[in-house]
Amino acid sequence: AQSVTQLDSHVSVSEGTPVLLRCNYSSSYSPSLFWYVQHPNKGLQLLLKYTSAATLVKGINGFEAEFKKSETSFHLTKPSAHMSDAAEYFCVVSDPGGYQKVTFGTGTKLQVIP
């Protein structure tokens, strides 16, 4: 069975400071991992994905995430927060199988303070 835990429901940072959103996963296989962002009243947008290639994954808008198998983690980071980054972020795990079984975390709401 697969699962994903987002360790913080809310994160607040000042504009221009680093962002760290934490995600731990559980999987019996070699999973694929994704980060999605959801702005208010908007659909989910893919930030980045890990698919067993390079462990450091670069995404859009300056975000990146590092896959650490030993720690079963896939934390999302950004060196400098921008006001437009304020949104909800979801970590997602997908196991191989007969269909694309996807499990979302409960989300982390990022607040950026001017």
Place this chain on the structure above:
Amino acid sequence: ETGVTQSPTHLIKTRGQQVTLRCSSQSGHNTVSWYQQALGQGPQFIFQYYREEENGRGNFPPRFSGLQFPNYSSELNVNALELDDSALYLCASSSGLAGGSTDTQYFGPGTRLTVL
């Protein structure tokens, strides 16, 4: 390239009624997945359709059913609505082989269902 679209954007129903939500997949995508996102929660996987066949289902009762059409658009039907069915329903499309865990899912904006 046209993205994923969903209709309607908002819907209000009463308990016991039935509802149909619609999704048009992104051009070239043959797989559609449906999710339920309750307020303050992450999306929960309902089921997935690949080339008009259901090929995966989450922990949802049979009153949640779906269809996929030859053009790969899809419908989600919910019978005997309950108050707890109030949620944002998201549709996502993807391409590639069924079971492709690396496939990126592209999401529509969702349909907000309120059950009174």
